Amino acid sequence: MNYIVTIDGPSGVGKTSLGSLLAQEYNSNFFSSGKLYRIIAKYFIDHSTSDTSNLQIEINEELQITLNSFSYSDSDLYIKNINSKSSEIAKIKEVRQIVSESLTNLSKKLSNGLIIEGRDMGSIVFPNADLKIYLDADIEVRSKRRLKQSNDSETKEDLLKRDDNDKNRAESPLVIPDDALYIDNSDINMDDVLELVKEKLKLL
Ligand code: DC
Numbered sequence: 001m002n003y004i005v006t007i008d009g010p011s012g013v014g015k016t017s018l019g020s021l022l023a024q025e026y027n028s029n030f031f032s033s034g035k036l037y038r039i040i041a042k043y044f045i046d047h048s049t050s051d052t053s054n055l056q057i058e059i060n061e062e063l064q065i066t067l068n069s070f071s072y073s074d075s076d077l078y079i080k081n082i083n084s085k086s087s088e089i090a091k092i093k094e095v096r097q098i099v100s101e102s103l104t105n106l107s108k109k110l111s112n113g114l115i116i117e118g119r120d121m122g123s124i125v126f127p128n129a130d131l132k133i134y135l136d137a138d139i140e141v142r143s144k145r146r147l148k149q150s151n152d153s154e155t156k157e158d159l160l161k162r163d164d165n166d167k168n169r170a171e172s173p174l175v176i177p178d179d180a181l182y183i184d185n186s187d188i189n190m191d192d193v194l195e196l197v198k199e200k201l202k203l204l
Contacts, residue, residue, distance in 0.1 A: 002113040003028075003204065004128075006121035009135035010174060011162050012142035012149070014185055014193070015117035018135060021194050022115050026201075029110050031063055033118030033125070034086065036099045038077040039067050041085035052094035057102040061109060080153045087165045090119075096171050100125045120172035122180055130204055132180040133197060139163075141186045 005022065007015045016032055023030035036057060044050050058066045065071065076082075089095050103125050107114050118125070122132030143156035166174040176182060181200055185193050 002111070003130035003201075004107060004113065004126050005115045005131045005133065005201075006126050006129040006177075007115065007117040007133045007135055008119055008122050008174065008177070008180070009117075009137075010142065010166065011159055012146035012154075013135045013137045014145070014190060015135055017190050018133070018193055018197070019115045019117045021190065022197060025194070025198070026113070026115075028113040028115055029063060030115045031059075031103075031106065031117075033099065033103060033116055033121060035065065035077065036102060037086040037090045037095070038082050039065060039072050040095055040099075041082050041089050042072055042076055043067050043070065044089060045081070045085060050089070050092075052092065052098065055095075055098050057098060059102060059106045063106075078150075080150070080158075083150075083154055083158065083162065087162045091165065091169045091171060093171050096120075119166050119174040122177040123175050124172045131197075131200060132177045134176045134180040134182045135193070136182065136184045137186045138184075 007019050009015050016030075019030045019032070022028070039057075040055065043055075054068070056068050103116065103121075107116075107126070116126070122129055122134070139156065139160065143159050146154045146159055147156075181197070183193055183196055
């Protein structure tokens with residue numbers, strides 16, 4: 001498959017689980033766009049800067065990322081202070097432009113398609129994606145999942161704060177793209193979500 005499939009939705013909704021399963025199923029590439037915001041947040045903290053003028057992001061075909069030649073491990077990125085800092089710096093227009101450009105370039109060099117998750121993948125970055133998915137779930141379900149994933153460090157209040165940042169920012173807020181397949185997975189499991197998406201992909 002050589003499609004672009006976008007998965008958008010709020011934090012803790014299962015976008016990464018769905019994207020990874022789809023990538024396995026179709027032998028495709030899966031990328032989490034939030035990782036770029038996390039890397040920029042980590043770089044800003046480490047270098048005590050918020051200067052966006054010299055940020056060079058490289059993503060190779062193995063989906064390894066460097067920012068100004070620095071690379072970061074998931075244990076540096078998926079932690080409490082980076083959760084909140086990434087959500088804050090994601091409001092900055094220049095940051096969003098850099099991320100968007102890096103992702104467009106990435107999509108052009110991959111040969112087995114791209115399944116990509118985030119907040120504005122279908123609405124802004126890949127408006128011509130072959131399939132756009134918007135995954136949703138109620139806050140209680142999401143916060144239970146997130147607490148578990150984060151070893152109890154990301155609470156319901158943290159999640160609500162990130163939802164607020166993501167949905168109400170001026171630049172590329174989280175919205176449901178008009179042409180998206182909307183799936184609320186509050187009461188269904190990931191296997192059922194996967195089946196719904198596979199049915200849709202058969203039609204392409
Ligand atoms: O998906 P994540 O939790 O790794 O994302 C971290 C933050 O990055 C999230 O709170 C908002 C921001 N983000 C964004 O603004 N747009 C995206 N496409 C992906 C993430």
